[in-house]
Amino acid sequence: MTMTSSSNSSAALAALSPSQLSWIKNLPKAELHAHLNGCVPISVLREFAQSYQPHPSTSLNSKPPLSHQDIAAGLYTLENFDKSQDIHSFFSAFETVYTLISTREALATATRAVLAQFLESNTADPPECTYLELRTTPRPTSTLSAMEYIHTVLSEVEKYPPNRAALILSLDRRMSVDSDQTAVTVEETIDAAVQLKKQGRRIVGVDLCGDPLAGDMSLLEPYIAKAKAAGLGITLHVAETPKNPPEETLQLLSYGPHRLGHATFLDEEAKEKVVKERIAVELCLSSNLLCKTVPTLSAHHIAFYLERNHSVAVCTDDTLPFRTSLTAEYALLLASPPLGLGLSEAQVAKIAKGSMDAAFTVLN
Ligand code: 6MZ
Numbered sequence: 474m475t476m477t478s479s480s481n482s483s484a485a486l487a488a489l490s491p492s493q494l495s496w497i498k499n500l501p502k503a504e505l506h507a508h509l510n511g512c513v514p515i516s517v518l519r520e521f522a523q524s525y526q527p528h529p530s531t532s533l534n535s536k537p538p539l540s541h542q543d544i545a546a547g548l549y550t551l552e553n554f555d556k557s558q559d560i561h562s563f564f565s566a567f568e569t570v571y572t573l574i575s576t577r578e579a580l581a582t583a584t585r586a587v588l589a590q591f592l593e594s595n596t597a598d599p600p601e602c603t604y605l606e607l608r609t610t611p612r613p614t615s616t617l618s619a620m621e622y623i624h625t626v627l628s629e630v631e632k633y634p635p636n637r638a639a640l641i642l643s644l645d646r647r648m649s650v651d652s653d654q655t656a657v658t659v660e661e662t663i664d665a666a667v668q669l670k671k672q673g674r675r676i677v678g679v680d681l682c683g684d685p686l687a688g689d690m691s692l693l694e695p696y697i698a699k700a701k702a703a704g705l706g707i708t709l710h711v712a713e714t715p716k717n718p719p720e721e722t723l724q725l726l727s728y729g730p731h732r733l734g735h736a737t738f739l740d741e742e743a744k745e746k747v748v749k750e751r752i753a754v755e756l757c758l759s760s761n762l763l764c765k766t767v768p769t770l771s772a773h774h775i776a777f778y779l780e781r782n783h784s785v786a787v788c789t790d791d792t793l794p795f796r797t798s799l800t801a802e803y804a805l806l807l808a809s810p811p812l813g814l815g816l817s818e819a820q821v822a823k824i825a826k827g828s829m830d831a832a833f834t835v836l837n
Contacts, residue, residue: 481770482759482801485808496818497803502825503832504591504602504788504799506708506734506755508643508682509609509626510570511791513583514590515552518793521573522548530615531572539572547572554794560714560764564684566794575614577625584629590792591799592637601799604832608641608680611657611665619657623665631675639834641678641708642666646688650696663696667703677833678706681725682734685713690721697728706833708755710734712743714766719743726752732786732831737766737774748781753831757790758805759797770805770814779820786828 489497522545525531527538539547547569550558554566574583591605609626611619623642630640644659651660662679669676679700681693701707707730712722719740726746732753739747747754756775761767767774778785787802789795806824809815816824 480759480796480801481762481812482795482797482805485804485813486801488808488812489804493807494800494804497807497821498599498800500803500822500825501603501829502799502803503604503606503786503828505606505732505786505828505831506757506788506790507587507591507605507607508791509584509587509607510567510574511793512587512590512607512789513570513574513793514586515548515793517583517586518548518551518570518573521579525573531575533568533571539569544569544572551794552796554763554796558763560685560766563764563794571612571614576616577621580617580622580625581629584626588629588633588638592633604636604829604834605638606641606677606833607638608643608678608682610643610645610682611662613655613657619661620665623669627669627674627676635675635834639675639677639832641680641706641833642676643680643682644693644696645683646681646685646690647683648688650692659693659696663700666700666705670703670705676705678708678731680734681709683710685710686716690725693725694728697730701729706731708732708734711736712738714738726750731833735761735766737761739774744777748783751784753784753786753827754778755786755788755831757788757795758802759795760790763795771810773814775814779816784827784831785824786831787824788828 525544527540529538532538551566574580591601594600607630611623613619627640630638642662644662648659651658666676666679697707709725709730711725711733713735715738717738722743726743730752732755734755736754758773775785789797789799789802792798805813806816806821807813
């Protein structure tokens, strides 16, 4: 049996009284920032790993296919993401997930498991969230085109009613803008989102994510404008690391996003703009602590927004590597310091209401 270290959020969860825990579980709330492939339950990945056979068709980026040992090591890293890692080593952890989820069946199974994790009630417990906006990056595999990838995920999302689940398509900062023989481009992703929305399918927004230091963000403007003009919500990961230049952040803000992901290292000018333009911020506490972009909970930038009565949505980001759940992230808000932030129930209820109000379905 593999031992996994416990997380900050599980300690906060354990510190709550039974009535506090029940109150949190029953609070209506939205999960607005969850990456599909970062939220696949480990049990599902282990099952895929059992039948995995290294084959050229499973290789990624023309590298040799991962061996059984590579897969085992990758799963271990995902489950034990901690001391030796930081945000810059985080992105390679997805190679194992992408190798194991390369067929339509595996993708559908993984998507169903992620949706169930957030939306199904578990024995006596209510569902983790009232409403889920799941996001994923379209990814062609050896057996699936990018469009088939999107349709597979979308069909699973659409099995839930519109007031429970919707899909956001992510642009990866590493994507080329308008030509790439081997991978999906920004242009293809935006066109797919726009077309599917026009057809009445459940795509509600576009995200920008991926390695925070990759890519040239100045090229994105016309694509974001096109998505906005089609009525899609825009959420952008911004200033996730201290190395993100302030000019890049201001440029991304100039594209008029409806929401921001993380927004950890905003300078004064950017902060002022975010507050003035009331751009809701998706905050992922465990993710920031484990990626070491925020040193302690008490130093988290959530305090800045709460002081200004600014809309924030507390979210999980990637439940697998960050060993968390939406309930556990809310426990970090309510539990007394040092395990949590010690917010009042009124403050936590306000954050939960803010998450529901910031949903992209509200735009439509
Ligand atoms: C930036 C992140 C992320 O799209 O394959 N992703 N991008 N910052 C983060 N926080 C630390 N967490 C996940 O889900 C996995 C992909 O989401 C992005 C990465 O590009 C990762 O490969 P999908 O479903």
